[in-house]
């Protein structure tokens with residue numbers, strides 16, 4: 683009985699937060715982020731004290747040699763990996779103050795991912811692939827239909843909505859993956875080398891769509907890339923070497939160090955995710 687009480691109270695009385703949209707809060711504030719992988723007795727330090735301020739509504743490219751830590755950094759920003767040392771503030775809130783469950787919700791609602799491999803579900807059509815995660819987010823069928831149509835039109839794939847992924851080209855599949863991320867209406871899309879498997883022309887088309895999303899939809903995008911063409915679309919280019927970021931215009935000024943102003947509205951959760 684006591685166990686059941688604690689289980690129910692953790693599900694139904696815990697507070698959660700709805701991320702707000704004040705323009706003046708940084709999307710991410712990262713402080714002294716260090717991360718290592720353990721392989722048997724070996725420890726591989728992938729990030730070595732990263733600090734950066736990532737503003738809202740910007741397209742940011744992250745470049746650097748293979749193994750410099752780009753994917754690891756994106757996984758930490760996307761709350762896929764847990765912070766070991768240092769801090770990540772998302773819209774002014776220190777993610778360390780959030781439970782695993784709450785971080786999952788934030789990731790589901792506010793963060794979109796586009797990977798090098800498209801991770802499409804082969805048995806579903808284009809529109810079903812885009813709709814799938816929206817339905818899992820609990821949106822109504824009407825809302826899902828509206829968002830799917832909007833996202834597929836934005837990436838120029840509406841006419842192909844009834845096709846299965848295996849009948850599409852690589853560029854078209856990458857655009858389905860983009861539509862899936864856009865349809866979520868996230869605050870940020872984290873894209874890990876999204877054009878690496880595409881020819882230059884198709885890569886350019888993908889970048890034009892991403893640029894349009896930042897300018898028209900107000901989404902922020904952080905892209906890891908080796909490609910100078912991709913970097914040409916950026917508002918800010920950041921470079922990484924051996925787990926460290928080079929100093930640039932997004933480096934924080936520690937002289938003015940303070941906890942970023944919170945930008946979150948409180949919301950009661952009625953369900954347990």
Ligand SMILES: Nc1ncnc2c1ncn2[C@@H]1O[C@H](COP(=O)(O)OP(=O)(O)OP(=O)(O)O)[C@@H](O)[C@H]1O
Nearest residue numbers: 719720721726728747748749750751752753754755
């Ligand atoms: N799952 C893992 N287990 C152990 N070590 C890992 C793992 N993932 C990455 N690493 C190591 O962490 C370091 C950073 O890797 P990461 O994948 O973040 O680099 P990257 O900049 O994305 O490289 P690339 O351009 O090749 O994608 C590398 O030394 C890598 O070998």
Ligand SMILES: [Mg+2]
Nearest residue numbers: 752753754874
């Ligand atoms: Mg990588």
